[in-house]
Amino acid sequence: MGWVINPYSVVLLLSLVVAVGTAVAAARSRPAAGSVPLTMLMASVALWLGAHVLEIESATFLWKARWADLQWLPAAVIPTLFLVFALEYTGRDRWLTRRRLGLLVIEPAVMIGLLATNDRMRLLWGTPVEATVALDIPWGSRRPSSPRRRKSGCSPTSGTRRSVSRPPRLSSWNSSSGATASTAGRGSPS
Structure with a gap:
């Protein structure tokens, strides 16, 4: 079986291209206000997105876990860089x-320290577990849904009966009678 690219990865790769382009554009406008923090912010976003794509597309659990750990390093500094850029x-x-600025660096430094020691202390998340999840549905297709009949009946809270009205279903148009399937017994739609 060949390598199949996840559609979610395509969207992330497009976002990665935008982040790199923004970082390059911000670096070129060096003297402008906010250009240095914006360059650092977009570079961090690009690293985060790149590691996330590699995590999704990795075939082995070991590499998925490594890329998952690595993506949290740039994610730890993004909020602080965003605040510095905005200011x-x-x-x-x-x-x-x-x-x-020294006080603002404390939170990302603590987070990165917790990330570095998570393998031993498990303060952020527990032991990673490899589990197989069966997905019977290929990307982009849907299972046919079985029609559920909804009774007009008691409300779960009040205990009183009430009728449930629905709009006509346009997907099941009956061209011979000029009515939809859900309103065929009630006359023509107004």
């Missing part, structure tokens, strides 16, 4: 002193 871009960069 610098809106002209509030005077708020970004060395002391405050």
Whole structure:
């Protein structure tokens, strides 16, 4: 069996191209406000997306687990970089002193430290487990749904009877009578 690309990976790869393009464009406009944090933010997003695609497309559990762990490194710094970008871009960069930047670095550093020690301490998530999930449905196809009949009956909360009205189903048009299948017994639709 050949290699089948997951449709979700195609969307992620397109997002990766946009993130890299944005990072390159921001790096080229160096003196503009927010260009440096935006370059770092989009580079982190691109690394995150790349690792996520590789996780999805990996064939073995070992590589899936490695790519899953790696994608959390850039994800840990994205919120902080977004805040720094927003402050610098809106002209509030005077708020970004060395002391405050140092305080902002604490959260990503703690997260990366927890990621580094997760194999031994299991503080973020437990032991990864390989499980087989049967997907009988190929991408893009749907199982035919069985028609469910809904009774007009008691409401689960009130206990009173009420009728349930539905709009006519356009997919089952009956051209000879000029009515839909769900309204054929009630006359023509108005």
